[in-house]
Amino acid sequence: MSSLFSKTISLGKQLKISDQDFAQLRDFIYSQSGIYIADNRKYLLENRLVSRLKELNLKTFSEYHYYLQYDPGRKRELNRLFEVITTNETSFYRNPPQLKVFQDYVLKDILDGLRKSRSKRLRIWSAGCSTGEEPYTIAIILHEVLRTELRSWDIKITANDLSEAVLATARRGYYSEYALRTTPKEIIGRYFEKEDKQYKLKSEVKRLVSFGQINLSDRLQLKRVERSQIVFCRNVIIYFDDDMKKSVINAFYDNLLPGGNLLIGHSESLHNISRTFKPKHYPGAIVYTKEG
Structure with missing residues (x-):
């Protein structure tokens, strides 16, 4: 895990994350992984998660937060969440x-x-x-x-x-x-x-x-x-x-x-x-x- 949020997803510019939804998702991600997302990373979290909302046919980030907690597919989605919030850039014989x-x-x-x-x-x-x-x-x-x-x-x-x-x-x-x-x-x-x-x-x-x-x-x-x-x-x-x-x-x-x-x-x-x-x-x- 060498860089977090180094790329953005240019999909669904119309979907915006509210401060409340950001706080809820940030706290959820922290509780599940220990990864802490600072306030100045809000727009990057938004861009990263847009693709998940589109794939699950969800209309808001609040719905996505609910899905992660209660949907029968939440365990599988948690793995997908981990994939999109981390960027795994590495190489053999690094450093x-x-x-x-x-x-x-x-x-x-x-x-x-x-x-x-x-x-x-x-x-x-x-x-x-x-x-x-x-x-x-x-x-x-x-x-x-x-x-x-x-x-x-x-x-x-x-x-x-x-x-x-x-x-x-x-x-x-x-x-x-x-x-x-x-x-x-x-x-x-x-x-x-x-x-x-x-x-x-x-x-x-x-x-x-x-x-x-x-x-x-x-x-x-x-x-x-x-x-x-x-x-x-x-x-x-x-x-x-x-x-x-x-x-x-x-x-x-x-x-x-x-x-x-x-x-x-x-x-x-x-x-x-x-x-x-x-x-x-x-x-x-x-x-x-x-x-x-």
């Missing part, structure tokens, strides 16, 4: 400096520690995985680092997102050239097969990743995620208010095993959000560590 720190320092230290303890059980959580580029990049890095040794490891990358639509795309594992725009050419050659105009991810990468829908505002769902040595949550918490940020970061802290690491987006910070993590500064990245 290379941070990934280099992950590979050369974070992952190396975790793997070395596991080897010393005679354990080869590695768990990584990608929270807000979008269409799969992030967790698959992590899986590729693991292949690159461990090579033939990977077969002897018990590795699972748990990848979650709010939108079922993006998860379906992720599970397929087919990507455009644009999704690979920041990926080294040799990596594309090793881990993808060209099919017409798309690139198919190889099965040995896909099998390391397990996808599932999760709502980061649901504490019970978060508690069910297997405890991890590493958590990635990049470009997600910027869409939450401070209370929601604190709740999610605390859930990551609880999930992480002692000595585990949290990686967030390069434009994000835990400043004034949490003091439980120890920040470690590297060239091009900050990694937040759970001491213990």
Whole structure:
């Protein structure tokens, strides 16, 4: 989830959202997802939801709010709502400096520690995985680092997102050239097969990743995620208010095993959000560590 409301829908200019309807829908979206929509985003919410009203043959935003609460199809529509209010723009090997720190320092230290303890059980959580580029990049890095040794490891990358639509795309594992725009050419050659105009991810990468829908505002769902040595949550918490940020970061802290690491987006910070993590500064990245 890298940018929210970055595009608008130019349909139904005659449909306008009142201040009251905006407040109701904003509060509903917040209660369901933790995503907070500021007052200055009102017209963007309006433009995004017009297509849903048209498809459902609803005449007002008030009717749509009622539909989301009481209609028998509300659960399916909630998934559609999540799709239209979030924009999932990402790519493989996004933010290379941070990934280099992950590979050369974070992952190396975790793997070395596991080897010393005679354990080869590695768990990584990608929270807000979008269409799969992030967790698959992590899986590729693991292949690159461990090579033939990977077969002897018990590795699972748990990848979650709010939108079922993006998860379906992720599970397929087919990507455009644009999704690979920041990926080294040799990596594309090793881990993808060209099919017409798309690139198919190889099965040995896909099998390391397990996808599932999760709502980061649901504490019970978060508690069910297997405890991890590493958590990635990049470009997600910027869409939450401070209370929601604190709740999610605390859930990551609880999930992480002692000595585990949290990686967030390069434009994000835990400043004034949490003091439980120890920040470690590297060239091009900050990694937040759970001491213990």
